Amino acid sequence: MSARIPDRITAGQLLAKKLTAYANLPQAMVLALPRGGVPVAGEIARALHLPLDICVVRKLGVPDRPELAMGAIALGR
16 A cells, blocks of 8 residues: 555645656646646646646536535636
């Protein structure tokens, strides 16, 4: 069993180390989903010197299971 990651900042830092092949690529961008994804993506974007954008979505929930999502809806392309 692997060790638990203590917080989202640390998770982003650890993930950024795995994604170094994408650092400084002009066509690359880091996308984040609000709430929990923004701190993770922010660390990745900072470490890899990439732009960060946020995708605002609305969760499609499962009846009687408020924390469970079965999908998401977003505006745009």
